[in-house]
Amino acid sequence: MKRARRASFLLVACLTSLHAAEAFRAGAGRVKITPQEPIWLSGYASRNRPSEGVVHDLWVRALALEDSRRNRVVIIGADLIGLPRAITDPVAARLHKEYGLDRARVLFTATHTHSGPVVRSNLTAMYDLDAENARRIHQYGDVVAQALFDAAAAALGDLKPARVFFATGRGSFAINRREPTSKGIRLGVNPAGPTDHTAPVIKVTAPDGALRAVLFAYACHNTTLTGDFYQISGDFSGFAQLALENRHSGATAIFFTLCAGDQNPHPRGTLELAREHGEGLAAEVERVLAGRMQPLEGPLRAAFLMTELRFAPHTREMFEQRLNDSNPHRVRHARLMLKAYDERQPIRTAPYPVQAIRFGRSLTLVALGGEVVIDYQLRLQKEYGLREPLIVAAYANDVAFYVPSVRVLKEGGYESVDSMIYYGMPGPFDEDVEERVVNAVRQVMKRVGR
Numbered sequence: 217m218k219r220a221r222r223a224s225f226l227l228v229a230c231l232t233s234l235h236a237a238e239a240f241r242a243g244a245g246r247v248k249i250t251p252q253e254p255i256w257l258s259g260y261a262s263r264n265r266p267s268e269g270v271v272h273d274l275w276v277r278a279l280a281l282e283d284s285r286r287n288r289v290v291i292i293g294a295d296l297i298g299l300p301r302a303i304t305d306p307v308a309a310r311l312h313k314e315y316g317l318d319r320a321r322v323l324f325t326a327t328h329t330h331s332g333p334v335v336r337s338n339l340t341a342m343y344d345l346d347a348e349n350a351r352r353i354h355q356y357g358d359v360v361a362q363a364l365f366d367a368a369a370a371a372l373g374d375l376k377p378a379r380v381f382f383a384t385g386r387g388s389f390a391i392n393r394r395e396p397t398s399k400g401i402r403l404g405v406n407p408a409g410p411t412d413h414t415a416p417v418i419k420v421t422a423p424d425g426a427l428r429a430v431l432f433a434y435a436c437h438n439t440t441l442t443g444d445f446y447q448i449s450g451d452f453s454g455f456a457q458l459a460l461e462n463r464h465s466g467a468t469a470i471f472f473t474l475c476a477g478d479q480n481p482h483p484r485g486t487l488e489l490a491r492e493h494g495e496g497l498a499a500e501v502e503r504v505l506a507g508r509m510q511p512l513e514g515p516l517r518a519a520f521l522m523t524e525l526r527f528a529p530h531t532r533e534m535f536e537q538r539l540n541d542s543n544p545h546r547v548r549h550a551r552l553m554l555k556a557y558d559e560r561q562p563i564r565t566a567p568y569p570v571q572a573i574r575f576g577r578s579l580t581l582v583a584l585g586g587e588v589v590i591d592y593q594l595r596l597q598k599e600y601g602l603r604e605p606l607i608v609a610a611y612a613n614d615v616a617f618y619v620p621s622v623r624v625l626k627e628g629g630y631e632s633v634d635s636m637i638y639y640g641m642p643g644p645f646d647e648d649v650e651e652r653v654v655n656a657v658r659q660v661m662k663r664v665g666r
Contacts, residue, residue, distance in 0.1 A: 238331040239514050242378035242420045244429045244468035245370025249274045249295070251333055255352050258297040259442030261342050261545055261638060266349060267333070271449035271487065272458060274332055276363040276498040277464040277470045278370035279429050280419065280528045281380065282605060283514030289321045289429065289566055289573050290368045293470040293551050295450040295457075296360065298615025300338040301567075307364045313612075315372055320520035320606045324364065325472040329438045330451035335360060338615055341552060341640035342545070344435060352446040354517075377423050381509035382605060383543040385500040389493045390436035392590070392627055401629030403480075410590050411435070411479060412597075415497065416607045417504040418512070430460060433609060434502045435474035440481045440490035455494025460501060475584070475593035475610045477618050478631050483485030483653045496559035498659040510605070512575035519663035524565045525619075526646040532557045535645075549635060549637040556642075563642045570656040576666040578618050579605045582657055584619065591621035591633055592650075596657060598665060613644060617641050622650045 230296065250273040254266035282288045290311070304324045311317045323335070324512035336357030345353070392409025394401050412435050420429040438451040450457065453471040460469035481493055493666060532615035556562050571583040588610035600606045610619075617639045620632040625644060633644050 234487060236332060237389055237550045239284045239352055240378045240380050242380065242428060243280045243371040243373040243376065245278045245367040245374060246468055247276045247367045247370070247631060249363045251362060253352065255348050255356060256331045256343060256345060257331060257337050257448070257565045258334040258438070260343070262443040263446070265446070266447050269448070271331075271447045272454055274450060274454070276360070276449065278367035278371040279431060279443040279466050279468065279470060280368070280375060281516060282375055283516045285515050287352070287514065288372070289319060289323070289516050290317065290371060291323045291325070291470065292364055293325045293327065293472050294360065294364065295329055295454055296326045296332045297328055297333050298335060298338045298611055299324050299360075300335065300616065301569075301612070302337045303335070303361050303612040304613055307361055310365055311368055318518070322368070323573065324329040324613050325583070325609060326615060327438050327450060327453040327471050328476070328611050329449065329450050329451045330453060331431055331441045331447065333448070333508040339547060342638040344548060352371070356520045360366060378423045379423065380575070382512050383417055383418040383419070383504050383507065383509040385417055385504040387413045387415045387436065387497060387500065389481050390434065390495070392478055393437070393480040393563045394478050394624070394627070394631070396500055399455055401409065401627050403630050405482060408552070409478070410594060411538030412474070412590055412593055414422065415500060415630075417501055418507055419505055427464045427505065429468045430501065430505065431470045431472065432456075432497075433472045433474050434497060434531050434609065435593060436475050436480050437480050438473065440493055441487065442485055445487070449490065452490050452493035454498065455491045456498040457533055459495050459498035463502070472609050473611045475588040475590050476619075476624060477587040477589040477610065478624065479590055488623050510578060515576060517664040519570065519660040520569065520571045521656050521660050523568050523570060525568045525644050525651060525652055526565050527563065527651055528646050530562070530642045541603040542566050545637055549640065552640055553656070555581045566616060566641065568653070570653070571613060572660040572664045572666075573656075574666065577604060579607070579663065580661070580666055581607045581609060582660070583609045583613055583652065585614040586610065586616060587618040587631070587635070589619065589621055589624050591623060592619070593655065595654065600661065604666070619653060620645065620649065622647060625649065628654035647653045
């Protein structure tokens with residue numbers, strides 16, 4: 217009798233898992249966004265001319281999921297440095313108008329490649345562009361916005377029965393880049409610094425098991441290629457996505473970056489290393505896809521919240537003193553801040569998006585705006601990841617600045633101080649920045665039932 221009951225229980229469990237895995241419809245879409253003319257590349261202030269050729273194409277890719285209750289989410293990935301709200305907000309509004317998707321159910325992510333074009337209003341304070349290059353960047357912003365919508369629309373128009381699964385792999389090449397020195401923190405290599413090599417993988421298949429889409433992620437800056445490289449490329453994530461799509465004809469591979477604000481590839485500096493890192497990551501994803509994966513279940517719940525982050529106090533006199541600085545980037549930044557003072561609109565706070573998407577009780581994806589340091593990923597995993605798998609993505613919905621933890625803020629360095637010059641922000645955040653971000657995460661987690 218006990219054996220019969222055990223067999224019955226196992227049968228019910230298997231049928232339940234199979235039902236959960238088949239309870240979705242999924243669709244994918246892709247739109248090429250490779251610029252048709254030379255364009256200024258983003259991410260490195262040292263660049264002084266437009267792009268010179270293309271290593272491989274850049275894409276916007278989208279995955280649409282629908283549960284048995286007709287709840288939908290769309291996850292969009294772009295081979296770009298970041299997507300500012302000046303682009304994502306209008307696209308989200310258009311998707312709401314034409315498809316009825318609430319803001320919480322559309323997630324925009326960027327791979328953060330530093331070998332892709334400058335994107336309108338993102339890091340534009342980094343460069344002193346002439347009129348022609350500014351025009352190209354402005355027009356390219358229109359191309360990106362249309363591609364985001366078209367990829368999402370294609371995915372929504374491709375909805376078919378699907379199974380969805382989750383498992384994690386391991387990356388191997390990220391390293392903490394905040395190197396302590398006698399003169400403070402510098403960008404370098406810090407093997408003793410915190411990192412997280414977890415590589416989450418979400419597999420989407422047809423009912424017969426054929427791969428339709430794969431979402432995969434890793435906490436590493438997309439900076440294998442440095443500022444002296446002028447060809448358009450997706451860097452390691454571009455190579456990884458292409459490797460997976462070449463191996464699985466018809467499938468769509470979407471990479472999104474986790475909390476990589478202080479994580480760099482190691483080693484770095486050549487195109488061959490970018491290819492090696494990307495293809496190595498793709499091989500690890502292949503290993504995960506071939507192994508045992510957890511079926512994901514519905515319903516699909518989603519929440520989206522805009523909070524405010526406060527900057528440390530600043531005065532007009534602070535920026536006036538920088539006008540004679542020998543660094544032209546600091547001078548340009550000071551003029552930008554003084555202009556805000558002249559207009560009686562000095563920047564004291566900044567809006568900040570936090571989002572959560574939950575698959576039943578089987579997985580939650582948290583999406584944070586900006587260049588978030590690894591401390592947030594490690595902290596949120598401790599708070600939420602022990603009870604249910606958790607993915608903590610960054611570079612989502614808006615990329616307007618770095619987001620340091622309190623530890624990083626107090627240590628100083630590029631992520632907490634110097635980067636604000638290039639993002640056109642007044643300076644470091646207030647020391648309550650970490651608690652404001654975490655409290656916002658707690659709010660969206662409650663809304664999705666966590």
